[in-house]
Amino acid sequence: MLLVTVGAFLCTVALNAQITVRADKQEVRSVIRQIERTSPYRFFFSSELPGLDSKVTLHLDNASIEEALDKLLKDIPVDYTIREGSQVVLSARKEQQLEPQSPGDNSLRGRVTDESGEPLVGVAITLKGGKASVWQVTDTDGTYSFPEISPDDVLVFQYIGFSRQEVKVGKRHILNVTMHESSEMLDDVVVIGYGTLEKRELTSSVTSLKTKDFIGGNTASPIQAIVGKVTGLDIHSSAGNDPNSSISLQLRGVNSLLADQGPLVVIDGVPGGNINILQKEDIVSVDVLKDASAGAIYGTRASGGVILVTTRMGQEGKVGVTYSSEFTTETILRRADVLTSNDWRELGKEDMGGDTDWFREITRTPFTQRQMLTMSGGSKAFSAYASVYWKTAQGMAIGSDRQEVGGRFNFTYKTLGNHLELSGRVNYVNLRSNYTDSGIFRDALTLNPTIPVYNPNDESGYNILTGNDEYNPVANVNLKEDSSQNDRLQASMSARLNIVKGLSSTLTVSAVQDFDSNGYWESALHRVSRENNRDGYARQSWKRYTGTNVEWVNNYELLKDKHSLKAAAGYSFQQTGAKLEFSGSNADFSNDGSKYYNMGDGKYLAEGRSSISSYKSPRERLISVFARVNYSFDDRYLVSVSARHEGSSKFGDHNKWGTFPAISAAWRISQESFLRSVPWINDIRIRAGVGITGNQGFDPGVTTRMYKSDTDPYYVDGRWITVYGLSKNVNYDLQWETKTEYNIGVDWDLFDHRLSGKIDVYKRYVDKLIYDINVAQPPAVYPKTTMNVGSMQNNGIEFELTGVPVRTSDFSYRTTLRGSHNITVLGKLWKDDIFYDTVSFPSPGSPGTAVRLEPGQRVGQFYIWKYAGIDEDGNWLLYDKDDNIIPAAEKKQEDKRYIGNALPDLVLSWDNTVTWKNFDFNMFFRSWIGHDVFNMTEMYYGLPNAINKNVLRSAYTRNAHIVQEKELCDYFIEDGTFLKLDAISAGYTLELGRMVRSIRFSLSGRNLLCLTGYRGIDPEVNTTGLTPGFEGLYLYPDTRVYTLGLQVNF
């Protein structure tokens, strides 16, 4: 790789970081800003430090940082320390240490730490209303001491990025303080991709979350810790809290038909990472770039928004060790209400002699534990963060479990006077999963409850059901094994060169390596083996995937008077695809115990009935150059302009390259003279932006004419040959799908940060939508061709309001209300009268499709018949297209109509945090208002006409009068409005001595309560994608999740 060589070249060039200052009678404060903007150094200090207003005159050329600081601070009582080579911490100069007259009498000492127990260096401590000269700043180990202090004194602790705290001394001689991070601070650093901005410099809609914002409790993926925390971000799990469930994400509504619909995940600057292998302890912040004016710098992958995850890096200082431990269990919140064996007998149905609650048989009280050890620390030259964890998790369903072992190592090496910085991040996880059978919940629902689970006379001990559609789910799971082992490695190395003041160049090379193996085995006693007269079946499959990323980013910063400029430019290379797969199967083994480990043994191989297959997907590449400039004048007028020129291997020769520009601006109206003097306004900002992003997230091969082997062979001249033909319709003219997004927003922060919030309104136009569209055959070989077909539009509004009604040294209460609303409308589709029917309902009954995608229609509607009642014979009545009531047998396709709305009118979340002394308490509610859910379970299992199958109790209550087979109509659509008590968590932090610094206990419950009129299991159904709103048939139960956590800081 050539770029690696470039990096190596760059690394060998030695340069010196130099400070140049031109200041004539300027405030110290503004000189500091000047240094910040023209050098890699960052300053951390309390705005209440004495002397920052004093005017100095300073002229320096290519001075060292130490020299500059010595000269700048020589007349004011301020000391400095340099952390991690580039962080300058300013603290009030310590007074001459006075020998205490009677030690122990009136002295006070203590330690200041952050929530994770890390010591905080340079925290400013003042006496409230007291002598300004009494100043203290914490040391490198976070300690401080006052030789003499009065019990009535109130100490004020202040630290950048953290909430101010006031504590009354009382009779204490030791006072340890935990500082809480604050998100109101305008100086907070926000990651925006290829650079960072301070919060006040933002010009677009970005939500920034820190560790403290995460919801407590164990989750399958760390992203579930931010459910409901980002307006407009939809997070859906495929199977409740099952450790093997998969997560889908969607931001601000669906934005594509065929191509990628979810947001791009960028981990530590590397696009396309797998967020599921991170542990939440590893994460410092999650920044979500919502509108295209921010995301466009990521070009074609950012159409669904961008989620930037930053992991922890080591801090200079003593090594801090944290041990975390979590124990989780679940109970059932809601399950399907089916007939019991007694009900079954009373109805006079066939009695098989048993009393079985199938649901109980296939579920258990799962136990999940996770242990994690992290270490962080380092010196000026080298700092590192390391973590290891071990997790064993069980699902609610029998047979579903998972074991994880993994670790992360992040390090930074600095040399040559901080001019060269080498850093790396390595994340490795080994996952071992066992999967249950997806059909067991359906079987548990429909199986006759008088069938016994076990049969002592059967060799297997189970009552093996044959001849039926259903399996004995207990036997089915226990007589087979479906397991996988996955190795995930994500590694990146970067070299950063601080070339001259304000200019740096960073080269990052990263790789993702996934290695998956799957083994599937059915015992000789399993029903399928018996039915096929064979002694067992086994299959193994192996997959390997390697992805490569190279990012070369150059950053430049310039400050002159009131002008501030930040620029970034670079090159990006991404190679994906080329996924290799191999699988083989065999059956009829001589030994059942070998499972899938001795695959050659099966007789099917000799009989020519085993199978083998392999595949390698095509290589995909994305290459781009990009640039961005952020300019601000006087911190009042801010503007950001960016562009990315990107090429993809998936398009034809003439259409490979696209350009994706963005512009956004903000006006901090609060900085204008007429508002500056208003004491209760901290910040008011008006933002507007527009950006264009592309989308190429579809399978490759659309623009190349290809042959593919057919699954059927043919017989030629005495032997069977594999035949080849065109693999798909080719479209040489395919172009980028593009999205143009407009966003307008207002941010406010009032009353000393006690009332803050923001509102955003957006409009997204997706054009040249890529979709597989019906084409005429002939001339096309296949019925669909991938084409640029039309347009789509998303409109929405999002708001967030945070209040801090109480804020004292001991007690604080903070509450946040978030809300969002989005509608998606399909615009044009290829030709005017085209539509696409989808969501085919399965047999029995195969009632047809329930969704139609058609130009001009909102996404989220159902396209079905309208229910008109049940006649006295128990037959369905429906409305025809002219609203006449007709028997269901006479219905026609044209009588179908658009009904309902699966997307909520309003999505709300309400977050409440209370802290009292060392206790903290959080209560989190979520609500969706005004959405419809198609209750498929009720439709398939809630009618009395089932033969030999168990049904929902509603079949003999609410639906008892229905005789006829089900009809696809809105009888089964219900209002899904709900209010959930999504999480309660409580914690207590015990401050201890020198060896063990603190212990934190926490208890959290997720998904505790759901208030809804919906009759199914969970009204929070999938609302991502084009066909939202169906509660499917393989019902995973809704569960409450309880987690006990323990964290020890050393």
Place this chain on the structure above:
Amino acid sequence: MKKTLHIIALAALLALGGCFNLDEEWYSEVTPDTFFQSKEDVYSVFYRPFTHAFWYEGLDRWYLQEYVADQFVQPQRGNDWYDGGRWFRLHYHTWTDDDEPIWQTWRGTGMGISLTTECQRDLAALDYESLGLTEEDKVFHQNQLNTLIAYFYLRALDYFGAFPIMEDPLKEIEYRSTDKKVFAKVEEMLLEALQNTPMATAEDSKIIGMSRGTAAALLARLYFNAEAYIGEGRWEECSRICQDFLDGKYGYYQLGGSWKDPHSLTNKDSKAVIWAHPSQMNYIQYNWWFRYTHHKNMVAWFGIDNVSAYNGHGLTPSLKPDGTPYTEYRLGSTYAKFNDQDLRKCQYRYNGGTDYEGMFLVGDQVTSDGMKIKGNKEYNNKTLSFVDYVARMSEKPYNTPASAMSSTMADGEENSCIRPVKVPVASDNQYRWSSYMVVIRLEEIYYMLAECKMRSGDKEEAARLINRVRSRAFEGGKDPDPVTAVNLDKWRMLDEWGIEFLAEGRRRTDLIRWGVFTTEAWWDHVPSDPSRNRFPVPTLAISGNNNLAKDPQ
């Protein structure tokens, strides 16, 4: 400083040169440009359209010939097979432009034409001689593909009438064409193929691929139905081709001695088969019909595995729920049309090797070792017994007479309808699925000629031709009810077609040719409208090409 900049600039240049390569790289698939390395590769491409043709014979194309006609029904069985009324609509002739089987048939036909044309183009561009083949091979290949394209157009004409004709594969179709144009296109392609295709000689492969005999038989089919297709009788031409056939002009074909011959487990050696697709266990298996006909528990009866079964269609009932026969209809009553002495009219049994008997599953299903096959729905844990009526007898109140039970498409149970076993099922792996899928066989030539003779007044000859085929199904050839010049009329002719070609996917065509498809009633079906002689252009096809919405031109 300057030196540094130079180094950076040089490095950047190198990087830019190497890292702006956006070529796609492929591993598991190949481009046609690099595919052809040997003559085996030519065969690999040449036979791809044939695997499509194999698939094409089954499923939806078959439903549109049989479920809409009088011999087969796909009734609702309790919760199963209602499928949103799809099968009801086919049976009652109330199908809509959106019905799935119609779309699947349209797209399967269109794909056949396009896929074969693409294959033809790719092979035409090859230098056969450099790949170890001859120019004659190339001509033969091109003409075989022409015959195959003609076959798809012929089926298109039969289903839809004016199907769009592709003149240039690179251009959108501009209009729907007309019945006459499609007819002319098929005729022209087949006549040309007839000139340039050699007669089948090699015994093993004569029935695979498109021989001159296949082209001739297809041309006969075209003329045979010309009146229905374009309103113009071409009986003479059909008659002439059939006679030439029997005279050996298109190859050496000969009727087998047994009724089993054309569909037997060794039918690849049958001299009566003109065109067939190969079938062999674990390769391509001609067994799609198994799962749509048979009950899942019957898999144990047949002694086979690796096959699912959905308990779907069966024969149109001959009996009312009270056991009395339907006498009011001239069509339908499929099982009753077989003479009681017909060797086919008994329970199918496999006797090992290539030996089997019977063609139906009737009554209680008990294996030869006495194992009773149980039901799992209405007759859960009771012996499964297939009956020749449709009624929900499991729900019959004890005081209701069977004659009062309703018998409609909605009244099926798991045991309703007799099931055909048209193609033998062998439990012996060596012979399982070894019957080739026959598309055209010599018996059809006999029957076409017979019908032409009958129409031209020569009923004696017609009866002789039919009896030649029919007599094989009786012990010692002793037919108690042979066709005679006296009893041969339109209805007898249709019955004979139905008996010999039961389940071979042609019934609708025969009913239309005789003008009774939309005018007659049978079982739960009442006469429909003449417009139902053709299937509509599916909505999905129009959405792919709006020109198809317009009237044919």
